[in-house]
Amino acid sequence: MNCYQTSWIIRPSRETELSSVSQIFLQGFADSVNHYVGGSSAGIEQALEDVFAAILECQPQSFLVANAKGKIGGYIIAIPDMQELWRYVVLQGHLGKWAKRWLQGEYGIGLLQVLALALNKLGFALSQIRLNAKTPKLRGHTAQILSIAVHPSYRGQGIGHALLQKAIAYLATTPATLVKLEVRPDNVPARRLYESMGFQAISTSEDSQGQWIVMLRSLR
Numbered sequence: 001m002n003c004y005q006t007s008w009i010i011r012p013s014r015e016t017e018l019s020s021v022s023q024i025f026l027q028g029f030a031d032s033v034n035h036y037v038g039g040s041s042a043g044i045e046q047a048l049e050d051v052f053a054a055i056l057e058c059q060p061q062s063f064l065v066a067n068a069k070g071k072i073g074g075y076i077i078a079i080p081d082m083q084e085l086w087r088y089v090v091l092q093g094h095l096g097k098w099a100k101r102w103l104q105g106e107y108g109i110g111l112l113q114v115l116a117l118a119l120n121k122l123g124f125a126l127s128q129i130r131l132n133a134k135t136p137k138l139r140g141h142t143a144q145i146l147s148i149a150v151h152p153s154y155r156g157q158g159i160g161h162a163l164l165q166k167a168i169a170y171l172a173t174t175p176a177t178l179v180k181l182e183v184r185p186d187n188v189p190a191r192r193l194y195e196s197m198g199f200q201a202i203s204t205s206e207d208s209q210g211q212w213i214v215m216l217r218s219l220r
Contacts, residue, residue: 007068007069008066008067008068008073008157008159008162009066009067009068010064010065010066010067010162010163010166011064011065011067012056012060012061012063012064012065013052013056013060013063013064013065013075015053015056017065017067017072018048018049018052018053018056019045019049020072021048021052021065021072021075022045022048022049022052023045024072024074024075024149024150024151025048025075025147025149026044026045026048027149027151027152028149028150028152029149031209032209035208035209037108037109043105043106043107043108043109044107044108044109046101046106046107047098047101047102047107047109050094050097050098050101051098052077054088054089054092054094055077055079055085055146057088057092058084058085058088058089058092059079059080059084059085061170062077062078062079062080062167062170063075063076063077064076064077064078064163064166064167064170066150066154066159066162066163072151073150073151073154073157073159074148074149074150074151074154074159074160074163075147075148075149075163076145076147076148076163076164076166076167077145077146077147077148078143078144078145078146078167078168078170078171078179079143079144079146080143080171080174080175080176081141081143081174081175081176082144082146141175141176141177141178142176142177142178142179142180142216143171143174143176143178143179143180143219144179144180144181145164145167145179145180145181148160148163148164148167148181150163160190160193161193161196161197164193164194164197165197168197168217168219171219172219172220176219177218177219177220178216178217178218178219179216179217179219180214180215180216181194181199181214181215182205182212182213182214182215183212183213183215184210184211184212184213185211185212185213191213191215194215197217198217198218199215199216199217200215200216200217201213201214201215202214202215202216
């Protein structure tokens with residue numbers, strides 16, 4: 001298959017495809033990986049695969065890939081209930097397994113890097129609490145587009161649009177009434193895609209890398 005392949009099938013990911021998904025993540029979010037952990041490594045890829053495996057195990061319909069002849073062109077993770085996902089991660093022992101692997105050095109991430117990640121997520125969570133308090137229309141049950149990325153070789157083929165369309169159709173079958181995502185202000189192609197799919201900017205948030213634009217759309 002070459003870069004002009006267009007027959008992409010959007011379907012739930014398989015566990016055997018998580019390595020490919022992790023590579024797409026590392027390529028799509030290289031700046032963030034470098035910011036927090038100083039570049040990619042086999043350990044970081046293993047950590048991503050472990051996290052993705054837990055999500056796939058908990059909510060398989062939330063984890064979609066674009067597949068064509070065995071190639072993975074992109075993925076999207078659309079979570080209808082983040083609290084349910086976190087409960088699953090804790091109660092099923094995934095969090096403990098990740099901690100053990102980190103302590104054994106399997107992820108190749110040092111203590112300072114872990115603290116940086118933790119503080120970033122804490123700050124992001126606090127900003128979301130402030131956002132929810134200021135934005136009445138977020139009081140409905142809100143789903144989350146946790147991550148979406150397309151392989152660099154297959155961009156411009158409508159994969160991102162197809163993934164997002166399929167994810168929204170799935171979320172509309174769940175109790176969620178709204179869906180939210182965050183995008184960097186300078187990611188103009190992504191912002192255009194989200195706007196074309198009905199997302200509207202409602203606020204901003206920040207982490208240690210800078211600002212995010214928070215976007216929302218109705219599922220009803």
